[in-house]
Amino acid sequence: MPRAKFIPSVDPFLLCLIGVVVAASLLPVRGGAADAVDIIANLAIALLFFLHGAKLSRAAIVQGIGNWRLHAMVFASTYVLFPLTGLASAALVQAWLNPVLVSGVLFLTLLPSTVQSSIAFTAVARGNVAAAVCSASLSNLAGIALTPLLVGLLMHTTGSTSGFDWQAVRGIVQQLLLPFLAGHFLRPVIGGFIDRNKKILTPVDRGSILLVVYSAFSAAVVNGIWDMLDLKDLGALVALSGVILAVIMVVNLMAAKAAGLPREDAIVLLFCGSKKSLVSGVPMAGALFAPAQVGMVLLPVMIFHQLQLFVCAWLAGRYARSAPPETEALDTALPPADAPRSDTPENAIAFAAEAAPAAAMPELATPAAVTTEPKATSSSGAQVPRTSDEIATAAAARGLTIPEECEPGLRENLAVLAGHAERLRG
């Protein structure tokens, strides 16, 4: 388990996504096979959201909820500022851009924020990581309900799309919300297993997304997406994504200044408030839009997602370099134990560069330390386990069995840790 060395890498998931789009363009699945792939994709989405629910730590949200003003600002950025920018953009370009792409642009502005990349960039930039965990998790959680609602309200009424079906919201509840809630409420039982087996589960996450993208693009290709689109459209999408991102970031920076947010919190607003989740967006589009349109609706999401990662990686590096020494306090990025070091200015860029590919997909995979949580052992759920029952419960949550010969030493050490916990809490 030696610590990993920094090796410059290309975003492998981005390459996979491009590969799948190319594959769907050359070999689109059709007819009966397409139906089968659809069913598998739907099941994969349900599994994806089940895992998403199981991984989300309620404790992390509760822990950082005190900074309500910051969370409100992040929330407003994600679900008010972004949609308004989306509506304005759609109004500006609908005269000359393909209407389904316009829908895609609006759709992307309604999506929830990412979790992992928001936290990773905040950490690299020496921002308030604890608040970022809470803000990003809250936004992601709320998006399960809010995004379909906003899609229903805004996209239906603006006339910027044809093909969205309000009844599809029912589909999203069945396909996304229910598995998500099931996973989340089963977290006390399966959370430990999921946290310990991230390496196995990551391919499931990524595989689900790739399958949905393949299915969506196959349908889009069969319906002639590449006949309807040209390089000019793609260029326009990149430019539009850049404009939207710039507007959001500038407004957030100004808002942070106006509100007098400290540097660490302003970083949270900047990074958490400017992210849109590909992982949430892909299955939601699958559930909300007609199959033939999903591929094209997703194009803006995919482009924006990559753009935000590149820009944020660069920005986070700049913030890290300009951080005053005392803000180095926030090297509590909680990276996985074998992740590259990110806690020096020199390494920050390297980590940011790596965070981008890592964040290209696994917003689901919140950092290990954020998601692992033994079962509550008291009313507050934050006490060191001391009694036999508490120890057994905490051990089960971690998938541990305590051999008899370990018990005296374990109890002795837990007593020491309980003393330290008491001292920490004053």
Added chain:
Amino acid sequence: MSAILQIAERVRSGQESATAIVERTLAALPQADAGLNAVTRLLPERALHEAALVDDIVAAGGDPGPLAGVPYGVKDLFDVEGLPTTAGSLLYADAPPAPADADAVVRLREAGAILVATLNMDEFAYGFATVNATHGTTRNPHDRTRLAGGSSGGCAAAVAAGALPFALGSDTNGSIRVPASLTGTYGLKPSHGDLPLGGTFPFADSFDDIGPFARDLTGLAIVWEVLSGRTTRLDPGELRVGRLGGRFRENADPFQLAAIDAIAPDAPFVDLPEIARARSAAFLITAYEGGMLHCDALARDPLAFDPAVRDRLLAGALLPEVLYREAQAFRAAYKAQVSALIAEFDVLLAPAAPCVAPLVKDPNILIDGARAPARSDLGIHTQPITFTGLPALAVPLYRPGQLPLGLQLVGRLHGEVELFRFAAMLEAQGIAGSWQPEGAASVDQQGALA
């Protein structure tokens, strides 16, 4: 003169070959290590190959680097190409061999240093004692009935005994400074994250650092320059000095306190706030991160661990995440507070370990008048410093004939140069310095420089 500098100069000038030096070191090491238990693996084939490469460069008229031909050892948690990285545990004895050297080892190799041995440690670096179930307890060269301290005890003992000119260890909560203090050597814990950690076995990511041990300050400074890519100087100068007060004045040997007061009688006392709370937070973060790191292995086969380490790791793995996050939040605020508080000082003086080396047969120390296990409590003064991420240089108080005691010179973030300069001044005044343990084989007598 610095043994490290002397060896390098002789090799660079062609007075002596690196191969001859390495052959002598390899021949002397087993005898020097007899009864110490500092060395876990000798690497003769690799060492002689590296030495031959250095000699080839000299023969071709080139310069192999500032550490040309200087033999050294690494704690058992550094990747050494072709060998399993065991972190002192039987669990990893048959791990796949490391595909490449750790980054720090690469830097030292590129500077001409020759890796000759891996060195003993507490399993997974979890302890201040170097009591290892697989390799045994490392003894203190100054009194072999006593502990060498840990977790980098093998490094400290090998260097203190004069068996190696320098060694590379790691410090998560004091694992360089505690054994340096107990064995009378210099040891540096750098600013957090300053020295390359790539290819080292982690313990607690929030605090892990690597750093060198040496018997002389000049040599230590050269090794640090190679590892950090920065330069230092050892000339005296105006430095702003403070004495850490409060908890740092308790649980310390009177000799340490008298030395601090003699070194800087007029320096103001600086009271870091909530030291006990900071240490507790460090304890909890370390326990949690260590526990989570080994959770899978503990789930598979807990009994394969060293019992003393296993129970600590198990306890850490059962800590609630919420508590861990509370400790991290406290740490973030604390670091900012301390940085502001010490901004006007270049060097702060504090004890390193709280006492002389405890006896192997009674590995306990007194903390607040009560007996406490040395394995967990020798770091009482180092842990709060680690918590802040600040650099700290352990310097041995010069007192031949007595058991070693050390001080910590704590600096501002990235302020290592000031620490070296202040330590050089203490060395020049005869306050700090290493001395040869009685009966120990030395580099000068029969090792690298014979």
